[in-house]
Amino acid sequence: xxxxxxxxxxxxxxxxxxxxxxxxxxxxxxxxxxxxxxxxxxxxxxxxxxxxxxxxxxxxxxxxxxxxxxxxxxxxxxxxxxxxxxxxxxxxxxxxxxxxxxxxxxxxxxxxxxxxxxxxxxxxxxxxxxxxx
Amino acid sequence: xxxxxxxxxxxxxxxxxxxxxxxxxxxxxxxxxxxxxxxxxxxxxxxxxxxxxxxxxxxxxxxxxxxxxxxxxxxxxxxxxxxxxxxxxxxxxxxxxxxxxxxxxxxxxxxxxxxxxxxxxxxxxxxxxxxxxxxx
Numbered sequence: 001x002x003x004x005x006x007x008x009x010x011x012x013x014x015x016x017x018x019x020x021x022x023x024x025x026x027x028x029x030x031x032x033x034x035x036x037x038x039x040x041x042x043x044x045x046x047x048x049x050x051x052x053x054x055x056x057x058x059x060x061x062x063x064x065x066x067x068x069x070x071x072x073x074x075x076x077x078x079x080x081x082x083x084x085x086x087x088x089x090x091x092x093x094x095x096x097x098x099x100x101x102x103x104x105x106x107x108x109x110x111x112x113x114x115x116x117x118x119x120x121x122x123x124x125x126x127x128x129x130x131x132x133x
Numbered sequence: 134x135x136x137x138x139x140x141x142x143x144x145x146x147x148x149x150x151x152x153x154x155x156x157x158x159x160x161x162x163x164x165x166x167x168x169x170x171x172x173x174x175x176x177x178x179x180x181x182x183x184x185x186x187x188x189x190x191x192x193x194x195x196x197x198x199x200x201x202x203x204x205x206x207x208x209x210x211x212x213x214x215x216x217x218x219x220x221x222x223x224x225x226x227x228x229x230x231x232x233x234x235x236x237x238x239x240x241x242x243x244x245x246x247x248x249x250x251x252x253x254x255x256x257x258x259x260x261x262x263x264x265x266x267x268x269x
Contacts, residue, residue: 020155023148023184054155054173056180057238085173093177093242094228 004029006036011043012113013075018051026062034069044113045070048106050081060095067100076116077101080109135209138199146192151183154195158210161197165206167268175208175266178243182212182262185239189232190216190260200265207248207267218256226252 002025007014013036015029033045045066049055055063067077078101090097101116103109141161143154155176162172179195186193193214200209219225226244231237240262244250249265 020152022152053159054176054180056177056184057235057242058180058184061235083173085170088170089173089177089246092174092245093181094238094245095242 002028003032006032008036008040008042011041011117012110013037013040013042013045014048015046016048016051020052020054021059021062023058026059030062030066030069033066034073037070037073037075042075043117045075045077046106046109046113047077047079048081048109049079049086050083050105052086053083055082055086055090057093057095060090060093060097063100064097071099076113078103078109078112080104080106135200135202137209138201138206141197143195143197144192145183145186145195148187150192151180151187154183155180158197158208161199161208165199165208165268167208167266171266171268174246175210175264178246178264178266179210179212181239181243182210182264186212186214186216186260188235190214193259202267205267205269207265209263209265212262212264213259214261215259218258219252219254219260220256222252222254 004015004017004025013033015033036042037045047063063079070077080103082102101112103112141157143157145154158176158179159172162175183195193212196211198209200207224230226240228241229237243264247264247266251263252260254260
């Protein structure tokens, strides 16, 4: 069975979607990713969709699901590389992908993840300090 | 008057056919030099309808036509299924309404993405959806 590979990079998971996803492939990816987040204790998920030319409501829902499920498992999701025509079409379709962080490319996405997770860790250590005091 | 220049009928039976249909449509759109944005709109809209057909009607047929009106060229797609039909079309066309567990964007969303949209349905006989997008 076909699968989209998930790469681990430190505390992040990296997924590059290179093919047009059909439903089962997308659902498998959703399940695999959430399991990987749990298994590797990943703090961030980066999904590169620069090679994806069509995102319909089903695909959009999968991306939204991945983001919400990861969030519950304490990981942030950033979608990078969306083609301009795809962005316009998603909005006209009525799917603004609320709750999903986006960045223009992989590099900016990585930077965004690091900031988000860095901030969180900073918050946590501050809280620790206050408890200690 | 709209003239039909070519016809290509594609059968849609399995979920993999969604991608096949999109590829076929892409070829036609590139051939008549439809811009990338309009291609994306039309293919996304079709994708929604194809999915609906698979989910609610066990598949059907998509007829891809290259059409012309005066100087304009475009693509018209007619989806025909023999499914259960839609009881209340105006309700089905409303944003956020779904009898399945989807987002309810399929029909109203695809209507927003094309230039002309038509839907006819008869309970117990099936549904016909027509999408038309001009190249510009």
